[in-house]
Amino acid sequence: MTCLKNILAAAMTLSLASCEKEFDIDYRDIEPMTVLEANLTQSEATLAITETTPMDEPLDLTLYTDATVLLEDLTAGRAEQMYADEVGLYTLVIPGTPGHNYRLTVDRGGHTYTAECEMLPPAEILDMEFSWIKMPYDHVAVLQVSVKDNPEIDGECFWLRIYRNGELYGQDYLRDSYAADGVIEFAMMTTRYDLEAEDDDDKILEGDKVTATVVPISTRMFDYLEGLSNNSNSTVMYDGDFCLGYFLAAPITSKTIIFGPEAFVNSII
Numbered sequence: 577m578t579c580l581k582n583i584l585a586a587a588m589t590l591s592l593a594s595c596e597k598e599f600d601i602d603y604r605d606i607e608p609m610t611v612l613e614a615n616l617t618q619s620e621a622t623l624a625i626t627e628t629t630p631m632d633e634p635l636d637l638t639l640y641t642d643a644t645v646l647l648e649d650l651t652a653g654r655a656e657q658m659y660a661d662e663v664g665l666y667t668l669v670i671p672g673t674p675g676h677n678y679r680l681t682v683d684r685g686g687h688t689y690t691a692e693c694e695m696l697p698p699a700e701i702l703d704m705e706f707s708w709i710k711m712p713y714d715h716v717a718v719l720q721v722s723v724k725d726n727p728e729i730d731g732e733c734f735w736l737r738i739y740r741n742g743e744l745y746g747q748d749y750l751r752d753s754y755a756a757d758g759v760i761e762f763a764m765m766t767t768r769y770d771l772e773a774e775d776d777d778d779k780i781l782e783g784d785k786v787t788a789t790v791v792p793i794s795t796r797m798f799d800y801l802e803g804l805s806n807n808s809n810s811t812v813m814y815d816g817d818f819c820l821g822y823f824l825a826a827p828i829t830s831k832t833i834i835f836g837p838e839a840f841v842n843s844i845i
Contacts, residue, residue: 639664
């Protein structure tokens with residue numbers, strides 16, 4: 577899970593006619609803001625509560641447990657409270673149901689935050705494979721993931737995440753506007769063939785487990801994620817008092833392959 581860091585100030589250097597002028601940036605003293613990152617899947621609900629960190633301080637990923645959290649299934653007319661576990665993550669073992677509408681209410685420090693989300697039908701991963709491509713500097717393994725698009729539904733969006741041995745490796749946000757013949761294709765350059773020249777964060781070794789997960793999301797959630805990728809606080813997803821974060825009710829679809837010869841179907845080496 578990725579926690580958010582609010583961008584509180586920006587520094588820039590102005591250069592004109594080969595002359596440079598330095599600017600001293602005076603960071604505004606802003607109180608930390610609450611960040612709520614909540615997910616409901618087909619098996620459980622989780623909520624991480626953090627706070628923003630000023631740019632001139634080290635990132636603080638402390639999980640806070642000083643809130644009262646209620647999850648409601650508005651379609652079924654059922655409500656249950658969520659409680660923090662030993663690591664500080666609010667959890668509830670409850671299966672989300674596609675087609676149902678859910679509301680999350682968080683009361684913290686005299687403030688109330690609410691968000692609603694409809695759980696969409698699960699996505700379908702049609703195929704997942706690697707292939708080598710020749711680049712000027714080396715051969716590179718490209719991961720390709722094919723996601724099924726329903727041509728009868730306009731505006732489908734998906735959140736795709738790639739994991740290497742259980743750790744997040746990369747992610748992207750897909751729209752059906754890029755679909756062809758009912759398929760949305762995703763491609764990501766990964767590890768180089770020459771591992772000695774590759775950064776450790778990008779290396780994928782033979783035998784590594786590579787997993788793709790896909791969840792359906794609303795266009796509003798797509799805009800939110802796209803804003804974050806552009807270093808913005810993005811769309812406000814909660815009603816009530818102001819906070820950052822999101823609430824996503826979505827079933828997870830996953831597919832795993834082992835990196836090695838059998839994972840490559842279009843190798844050009």
